[in-house]
Amino acid sequence: MPSKTSAKSAKAIKAAGKSAGPSRRGGGGGLGGKRQIPWLMIGAVVCVFALIGGIAWVLVPKIQDKQEQNKYTPSAQKKDPSDQISGVVKKDYAAGLHIAATQRVAYDQAPPFGGPHDSSWAACTGVVYPTAIRTENAVHSLEHGAVWIAYNPDKLDKAGVDTLSAKVKGKPYTLMSPYPGLDSAISMQSWGHQLKLDSADDKRVTQFITALRLNQYAYPEVGADCANPTFKTDNPPAFDPSAPGPDAVPMDGTGATKAQNEIGGTPGMPSIPGFPAGIPSLPEGTPALPTDANLPGGIPTIPAPTDGPTQPEQPAPTQ
Numbered sequence: 001m002p003s004k005t006s007a008k009s010a011k012a013i014k015a016a017g018k019s020a021g022p023s024r025r026g027g028g029g030g031l032g033g034k035r036q037i038p039w040l041m042i043g044a045v046v047c048v049f050a051l052i053g054g055i056a057w058v059l060v061p062k063i064q065d066k067q068e069q070n071k072y073t074p075s076a077q078k079k080d081p082s083d084q085i086s087g088v089v090k091k092d093y094a095a096g097l098h099i100a101a102t103q104r105v106a107y108d109q110a111p112p113f114g115g116p117h118d119s120s121w122a123a124c125t126g127v128v129y130p131t132a133i134r135t136e137n138a139v140h141s142l143e144h145g146a147v148w149i150a151y152n153p154d155k156l157d158k159a160g161v162d163t164l165s166a167k168v169k170g171k172p173y174t175l176m177s178p179y180p181g182l183d184s185a186i187s188m189q190s191w192g193h194q195l196k197l198d199s200a201d202d203k204r205v206t207q208f209i210t211a212l213r214l215n216q217y218a219y220p221e222v223g224a225d226c227a228n229p230t231f232k233t234d235n236p237p238a239f240d241p242s243a244p245g246p247d248a249v250p251m252d253g254t255g256a257t258k259a260q261n262e263i264g265g266t267p268g269m270p271s272i273p274g275f276p277a278g279i280p281s282l283p284e285g286t287p288a289l290p291t292d293a294n295l296p297g298g299i300p301t302i303p304a305p306t307d308g309p310t311q312p313e314q315p316a317p318t319q
Helices: 004-024 037-072 134-141 160-168 204-212
Strands: 097-099 125-128 147-151 174-178 185-188 193-197
Touching: 037 204, 125 160, 134 147, 134 174, 134 185, 147 160, 147 204, 160 174, 160 204, 185 204, 193 204
Parallel strands: 125 174, 147 174
Antiparallel strands: 147 185, 185 193
């Protein structure tokens, strides 16, 4: 028979079990037993992800643009990146065939992108011409390594014109002008290359400029200047929409003058800036200039112009 002491102990244990029961079942406590949500930690995680997303939003397009630029940047291993641009038409043209300001050329393309041309080039220092300019002057600019953007004012709206202008204005070795009667909204030209487009937002606009503007492997007169103070940008020679007459110079250059002082087809051999006609020949009997074999460090190269401010224009003869 259990003693009174053991009976009291059993009752005490039973009472203690009842009082501890609610806390073990999660029903006790001042907060009703509910688990606290770690809002501080959640907020910190959200901030971190938002920061990562913001950085990616800024950097990814820049990385993509850089990759795109590298893809279409010319090099010794990739001399003509325009081969990767769909729609580019290429033709070979003889360089240095000059005509007078009163003559015209029976071009084989409209707009033309090579062939005989005026002895004076259209200024191509990032000029956006508000009116159509004489074709024979614009073609000479291509010979100097420029990209010429022509557009049909009846097919391209103001927004499109503004988009293209932003890619040209102030950029050395580019020019832009209306071209009435053009069979597409836009036509891009470099020497021996042409690309016709329907939209100013077409990514091939930038690709073409990157691949062919000042591409030393793709134009005849490497290093020639684009500034031409004799070419009035505010009143340039007018575009002639009429068909060339029977006295027009044909594409083979019959009736044109072959320039004797132009540098052509020598990649990496620029003319002296400020002398667009190239390095003039020396008088007969003048001692030969030293070569890189006996000059310390070789003959220094002249850096190609960049998109920075252009140098002051100096009067120079036409070529």
